[in-house]
Amino acid sequence: MVYAPDVVDQTPDGLDPNRPVWIYCGTGYRASIAASTLEARGYEPVVLADAGVTELLQTLSNKG
Numbered sequence: 263m264v265y266a267p268d269v270v271d272q273t274p275d276g277l278d279p280n281r282p283v284w285i286y287c288g289t290g291y292r293a294s295i296a297a298s299t300l301e302a303r304g305y306e307p308v309v310l311a312d313a314g315v316t317e318l319l320q321t322l323s324n325k326g
Contacts, residue, residue: 266296279305290314 266287268274277283283305287293290313297310 264296266292269296269299273300273303273305277305279303282307282309284309284311286311286315288314288316290317 264274264277264283264285266285269285270292277300283300285293285297285300285308287296290311293310293314297308300308
């Protein structure tokens with residue numbers, strides 16, 4: 263799993279372009295940019311946690 267802002271300027275060390283990469287950020291906006299960036303660099307598959315961590319935490323707290 264990769265935090266989205268870590269991807270835009272350079273690909274983090276240790277990412278294997280032949281293994282799935284999960285991308286996340288707070289709301290999903292930066293994650294979508296990072297996912298597109300990785301796909302353009304040949305990484306597949308890139309899985310986008312598009313709801314973002316904020317929504318995930320809200321969902322989890324509502325289940326209670």
